Amino acid sequence: MLQVRNLHAAVNGRDILRGIDLSIATGEVHAIMGPNGSGKSTLARVLAGHPEYLVTGGEILFDGQDLLAMDPESRARAGVFMAFQYPVEIPGVNNAYFLKAALNAVRAHRGLEELDAVEFMELVRDRMTRLGMDESLLNRPVNEGFSGGEKKRNEIFQMAVLEPRLAVLDETDSGLDIDALKIVANGVNAMRRADRAFLLVTHYQRLLNYVVPDVVHVLAEGRIVRSGGKELAFELEEKGYGWIDTPANEASA
């Protein structure tokens, strides 16, 4: 579904990604781990098409299409969803209204009819019940005055409504207490399907206790330095990131 080949990217003139290769097949859950500054979030944002990140080399294919040639909204409509590390507040815009506009933009792209208010509310109620979320979030302005946990849950809720093909979670677990973490994890697990893939960007192994990944990658200094099964996450938890052969460690060895 997703092929990343020799991806290089920079932000503000600084090279962050220095040759990423990554393949994700449908139905798989991949986790990207790594120390702060290793480029994890950059990778997530480049996949989503954030305008501040400049791709300086390599390619990304999504379902065979050249993802880098698509603007952010086209990527979203094609089924790439990113749960933001810091969800943005939009004052005065009702959360339900926002989500309905987004859903209908995605549906239009897929050749589906727009949902009317009643159909939309049915869908939304169903997803909220499944995620165990409070309906009052719907009628508040997008993320405004939400607690950190509410914001993250709202991201998962949007994901559940928009039903992406590829969901990228950018440190969605950071700053969550254990209950909120479980809600996020349950949301992801409930959405695992043969035709959907996940990329979990995380600093901690904690989330992976609840969402068991198929593949774990370790990112350091803009490159994937190790890939393995879920055991790799435990190893990292135990030993920290210091033992990983980073390019810098290699050079000094």
Add this chain to the structure above:
Amino acid sequence: MSTSTQTIEQLASREYKYGFVTDVEQESVPRGLSEDVIRLISAKKQEPQWLLDWRLKAYRIWLTMKEPSWGNVKYGPIDYQDIIYYSAPKARPALASLDEVDPEIRRTFEKLGIPLEEQKMFSGVAVDAVFDSVSVATTFKEKLAELGIIFCSFSEAVRNHPDLVRKYLGTVVPYSDNFFATLNSAVFSDGSFAYIPKGVRCPMELSTYFRINARDTGQFERTLIVAEEGAQVSYLEGCTAPMRDENQLHAAVVELVALDDATIKYSTVQNWYPGDADGRGGIYNFVTKRGTCLGANSKITWTQVETGSAITWKYPGCVLIGDNSVGEFYSVAMTNNRQQADTGTKMIHLGANTKSTIVSKGISAGHGQNTYRGMVKIAKGAQGARNYSQCDSLLIGDQCGAHTFPYLEIKNSSARVEHEASTSKIGEDQIFYCRQRGLSTEDAVNMIVNGFCKEVFRHLPMEFAVEAQKLLSISLEGSVG
């Protein structure tokens, strides 16, 4: 510049779609201003002597006045002798019915979305259509008359209801009030008049649609609305003008009078031609609007959406005389390209337990400059007066400006006055967030701006709220930065 910046800028520079000119034979008075011109305007309108005298008094005072320079707006000198003060479509014999409106003018209003046939109107809106200096049609007059409501052009009111006009004209905005209001008093041509008798709740929205058509002509309309004891009325005005490279002056006066327990809701959607992207042309909108809450428990609400005009200079205010009376001001002012707006309100508390609310939302894009100027005055005798003001500014791009000048004058220690202000910028982050959910940049900006204006829009009558949102998105086109 990022891509979304460019898109936003394109967004704000969409064409003005009401910029066409109607080809109709017009008659005008000679260019320039003098007592003779005023006499001629008055004669053309077959006015009584007292009104001519009133105009002349205003004119003589105006000659001694100086154009105000305290506004936070910049423009070249206006040559008051180079303006045509009266222009009207060639007179036809008095219209017996709406069907007799010049077909060319009828088509103009149809193009503007204001059909003059009653059956085609949005249900429940009566319209007075003003074309340059005269009212060309008023719909639903008969139906309203059954309830004793008078809704007609100002000229007609002078002819048919002279006592009412004479009783209230200039009681809220005196002919010596300020430079532009005084000029208006001398040369005003037409406008609307509404009178709601005691205890009557006006069953439909009253509205006036102002259209400037003729070149080099100023529009100086005057509107007077009187709500008697316990009466209620909601009034809307809309305005457009052709695109021209020269600036045109619009100096209107609106007076509202609310007696005991009366309510007047006055909504404006102002879309005068704003000039081109380089600031050439556009309307100078120098307007004086004021309401007097004369009676106890009366209420006046001003709601304005100002998206047009090269320069806007207006401060719709309320004089709260009656005890427990309420004044409200809800405003969205948008400036794009080279537009400048200096707008706000005046709330003058004289009666006991008077209350006022001010919510102002300024949006600046392109090189637009947006100023909020508001005065809250609480007189010695206004025991228990309360005011709440909120001024928010939204900046789109980094070439524009937002300014806030609140003035407070409080002479009674029991007063409670609150003021909140904020300035924010549409962030690339907000736009990216929306785009990541599948929305286009254009939709994202519209959504963010509409969210910002929500508190004001909910005070507009339904059809106008929708119209205002559309208008805002048109005005934003080409702006996002």
